[in-house]
Amino acid sequence: MASQVKSLCFLLVLLSLTFVGVAFAVDIESSPPLQKEQSNAVFLLIIFVSMALVISFLCSVAETVLLSITPSYIEGLGEKNPEQAKQLKLLRQEKIDRSLAAILTMNTVAHTVGAIEAGAQSAVIFGSAWVGVFSGIMTLMILFLSEIIPKTLGAVYWRKLVGVTMWYIRALIAILYPLVRASEGITRLITRGKNVHRFSRDEFLAMVGFGHKEGEIDDHESKIIKNLFRFRLLKVTDIMTPRIVITALSQDMMATEAQKAIRHCPFSRLPLYGENIDDITGFALKDKIMLYQPSGGEELTLESYKRKIHAVPDSMLLPKMLEFFLDNRQQIAVIVDEYGGVKGLVTLEDVIETLLGMDIVDETDNVADMQALARQQWVKRAEALGFELPDELLVLDKVERKEGGEK
Structure with a gap:
């Protein structure tokens, strides 16, 4: 790409020479032989036009390349070439005002000096009557050859031009x-002294x-990234299994009785309570209960299978909940309100599902969405008993049945 830039610079000089040569030839046909002063003016005109276009071309490329460099590109370059990444970060982020000042100053000087001197020399060569025409042509040359074309090249090929641009800016x-x-x-x-804004979540x-x-990013990857950004804003109450649909057992229930009650239960972890549902004391594993066999002695109750369950406030955010699960090596927790009443249950699976945007099935679970199944079962029991259901629960049940393909 650097060779292409050199070729374009050479082309600019060639176009400048062609332009001046054509104008010079026209002037020869209508004027006496050039004097020495006019010969010098032609030479100076070529020099000033060429320098103005070439310098402005390089400055426009450098400016566009500099502003096209992304923070992620600099970070990636740091793994391959730490020294170059350090210099690039200095020019693009930490001292970008210095880089832009150098580029714009040189570009302005090239335009101003080039226009003034080229105009003066054109007046000597062609006469004052042609200065307006020359200025118009010069303006078009600057527009296309030192603005539109170089900035387009810089925007398209900035990755290939980063190295050359970095040294050019440092020289300026x-x-x-x-x-x-x-x-x-x-x-x-x-x-x-305020820092320039560089990046945001949006x-x-x-x-x-x-x-x-x-x-470049598939549907699943896009969903995970968006969920990750939304994750920190959610509370445990947003993903919990509500209290009204919790399947819980009394810790005083006999194990054999519990086996009959949970034989077809799809849940692998069952909360245990003392006096009532607001007194959840732990949880038991379904598989452990189902393996129990009476041996003729005193029959065991579910309290014998009870495992510790932690209570968390309903205001806890999901990142904290995930950290809590990992630190305590737990997979289930009970959510309580400010008065200590049970609001629902949350599991590690619920948290991971929210993050990944897909249902995770425990090796001992029979269904993917435990919350949906619990709600549907509660609706069926309530309808059979003639209970009046909350509108919110009815809507959720209808939506879940529709998504599950039920008629």
Whole structure:
């Protein structure tokens, strides 16, 4: 790509020479032989036009490449070339005002000096009557050859031009250091030392959406990333199995009686309570209960199978809940309100499912969505007994039946 830029610079010089040569030839046909002053003016015109276009071309490429560099590109480059990444980070992020000051100063100088001197020399060669025509042509050349074309190249091929651009900007900063420092001081007064905003969560999500549309990120990956950003805003109450649909057993229930009650139960962990549902004292594993066989002695109760269950406040956020599960090596917790009443249950599976956006089935579970099944079973029992159901629960049940393909 660097060779292509060199070729374009050579093309700019060639076009400048062609333009001046054509105009010069026209002038020869209608004017006396050129004097020495006009010969010098032609030479200077070629020099000024060429320098203005070439320098402006390089500055436009450098500016576009610099602004196209993303933070993620710099971080990725750090793994391959730490030194280059360090220099690039300095130019693009930490001292971007210095980089832009150097580029824009040189570009402005090239345009201004080139236009003034080229206009002066054209007046000597062609006469004042042609200055307006020359200025119009010069403006078009600057527009296309030092703005549109180079900025398009910089935007499309910025990855290939990063190395060359970095050295070019550093050279400009060294050459124009006094002006750059003055510009940096003025910028600091305007911004009052505030850091320039570089990245935000919304921008990242927009990048994910764009990557999904372009096919670089598939549906599942996009869903996980979006869920991850939403994850920190959710509370345990958003994903819990509500109290009214919890399948719980009394800890004083006989094991043989419990075996009959839970034989067809799809849940692998069953909460145990003392006096009532607000007094959840632990949980028991279904498999352990089903393996029990009376030996002729005193029959065991479910309290013999009871395992410790932790209670968490209903205000707990999901990231904290996940951390709690991992730290305590637990997979189930009871959610309580500010008065100590039970609001529902939450499991590690619920948290992971929310993060991944898919249902996870425990090796001992028979269904994927425990919350949906619990609600459906409660609705059936309530309807059989003639209870009036809350509207919210009825709506949830209808939606889940529809999604499950039930008629």
